[in-house]
Amino acid sequence: MSETHGPAGTFILAQTSPVPEAPAPGTGTHSGVEIGVPPAEAHGSGFPPFDATTFPSQLIWLAITFVALYLLMSRIALPRIATILEERHDRIADDIEEAGKLKAESEAAAMAYEQALTGARGKATTIASETRDKLAGEAETSRKALEAELAAKLADAEAKIATTKTSAMANVRGIAVDAAGAIVNQLTGTEPAPQAVEAAVDKAIGN
Amino acid sequence: MAVEIDPIHQFQIHNIVDLGAPGGVHLGFTNSAAFMVGIVAAIFFFLTYATRGRTLVPGRLQSMAELSYEFVASTVRSTAGNEGMKFFPLVFSLFMFVLFANFVGMIPYSFTVTSHIVVTAALALVVIGTVIIYGFARHGTHFLHLFVPSGVPAFLLPFMVVIELISFLSRPISLSLRLFANMLAGHIAMKVFAGFIVMMTAGGVAGFFGAVLPLAMVVALTALEFLVAALQAYVFAVLTCIYLNDALHPGH
Numbered sequence: 098m099s100e101t102h103g104p105a106g107t108f109i110l111a112q113t114s115p116v117p118e119a120p121a122p123g124t125g126t127h128s129g130v131e132i133g134v135p136p137a138e139a140h141g142s143g144f145p146p147f148d149a150t151t152f153p154s155q156l157i158w159l160a161i162t163f164v165a166l167y168l169l170m171s172r173i174a175l176p177r178i179a180t181i182l183e184e185r186h187d188r189i190a191d192d193i194e195e196a197g198k199l200k201a202e203s204e205a206a207a208m209a210y211e212q213a214l215t216g217a218r219g220k221a222t223t224i225a226s227e228t229r230d231k232l233a234g235e236a237e238t239s240r241k242a243l244e245a246e247l248a249a250k251l252a253d254a255e256a257k258i259a260t261t262k263t264s265a266m267a268n269v270r271g272i273a274v275d276a277a278g279a280i281v282n283q284l285t286g287t288e289p290a291p292q293a294v295e296a297a298v299d300k301a302i303g304n
Numbered sequence: 305m306a307v308e309i310d311p312i313h314q315f316q317i318h319n320i321v322d323l324g325a326p327g328g329v330h331l332g333f334t335n336s337a338a339f340m341v342g343i344v345a346a347i348f349f350f351l352t353y354a355t356r357g358r359t360l361v362p363g364r365l366q367s368m369a370e371l372s373y374e375f376v377a378s379t380v381r382s383t384a385g386n387e388g389m390k391f392f393p394l395v396f397s398l399f400m401f402v403l404f405a406n407f408v409g410m411i412p413y414s415f416t417v418t419s420h421i422v423v424t425a426a427l428a429l430v431v432i433g434t435v436i437i438y439g440f441a442r443h444g445t446h447f448l449h450l451f452v453p454s455g456v457p458a459f460l461l462p463f464m465v466v467i468e469l470i471s472f473l474s475r476p477i478s479l480s481l482r483l484f485a486n487m488l489a490g491h492i493a494m495k496v497f498a499g500f501i502v503m504m505t506a507g508g509v510a511g512f513f514g515a516v517l518p519l520a521m522v523v524a525l526t527a528l529e530f531l532v533a534a535l536q537a538y539v540f541a542v543l544t545c546i547y548l549n550d551a552l553h554p555g556h
Contacts, residue, residue, distance in 0.1 A: 145315040146420045146488065151336075153329045155317070155422050158337035163430070166344045166401055171393035174351040178373045181358050181366075188360060 273298045311495035343404045383545035399541035406533030419487040428480035431544045439551040450554040490529045497521045
């Protein structure tokens with residue numbers, strides 16, 4: 098397992114080695130002719146992250162690229178995303194507001210409808226009761242008129258009946274007197290005195 | 305057959321274009337620089353392409369862009385308050401840069417920008433520099449109250465100030481070392497275990513079957529490294545927010 102110690106050993110060796118005054122990077126030669134780990138010196142510059150000769154290049158390019166990134170982000174990319182998010186936020190807020198407005202409107206409409214319905218119902222009730230009262234009054238007057246008419250007709254009829262009765266009674270007396278005279282004549286063969294017959298008839302009717 | 309197993313090789317920096325040495329400082333457009341440019345381009349392309357439609361109902365890509373925005377924004381708000389939103393572009397840039405650098409580093413044969421301490425240190429110094437400059441510009445000498453905890457007995461105060469100073473000065477160090485060490489160690493571990501596979505398969509049939517173990521390890525490590533890549537970007541952003549909060553509200 099000597100190979101397994103190789104990389105770790107290289108790492109430790111490289112870490113502990115001081116930052117060397119090395120030749121330019123990239124000039125290291127890699128033997129790599131056999132399976133194994135090349136010595137740290139193979140790179141010629143020690144451990145790359147601690148190779149100070151590459152620092153100026155890295156710093157300059159980091160500065161250039163990072164400033165560029167910062168400017169691109171702060172000037173273009175982030176405002177763009179912020180605008181999108183803001184627009185969406187506004188749109189949602191607007192929609193919610195609109196929905197609230199519509200809801201209030203529909204509620205107001207529902208309330209107005211309810212009110213109209215109540216008013217109409219009340220009106221209908223009054224109209225119905227008025228009509229009922231009016232009809233009842235009319236019926237009452239016509240009934241009274243009819244009753245009065247009937248009463249008058251009744252009185253007339255009664256009067257007529259009374260006169261008819263008295264005249265009939267008068268006729269009945271005459272007939273009774275005649276009949277009684279005739280009956281007496283038949284039975285006795287004598288003509289009775291009219292005064293006596295009348296008196297006898299009156300006596301009988303009076304009974 | 306020349307098999308080279310060198311877990312350090314992936315961190316090598318080499319010039320693509322040598323820019324010479326103006327003023328005695330050797331400069332060049334290196335592979336690291338190429339990846340930095342690529343990362344910035346990728347971030348910008350991702351965010352602008354995803355939001356090209358500016359649709360009210362976002363698609364998948366736009367959701368991702370909005371998610372990254374809102375994630376960082378909520379992190380800034382929750383740690384530094386609404387006032388901290390003036391640093392939002394900075395925190396967002398840092399987060400996206402570290403995140404993309406870490407993820408790009410997971411692509412085989414690619415280079416991990418954040419595995420170099422000079423890069424992470426520079427990013428950490430940007431954070432601490434912002435904290436110090438903004439702190440003094442905003443609060444003047446009141447910013448120094450950051451180092452003077454209130455409600456401490458007078459005889460303890462000198463010690464507390466020293467402790468606070470040390471803790472403040474160690475922030476950029478811990479911030480840069482955490483990211484650097486995580487990326488470096490993870491990539492070395494992956495490379496080492498991947499190397500075992502190569503070595504063992506070269507050792508005959510037994511080794512061929514034995515190589516399953518390091519292969520499983522590499523698979524697990526890859527998953528872990530993706531987690532670490534995202535987590536370290538988040539940690540970097542959160543700590544940035546916490547330090548910026550000190551600049552906004554010094555004094556305990």
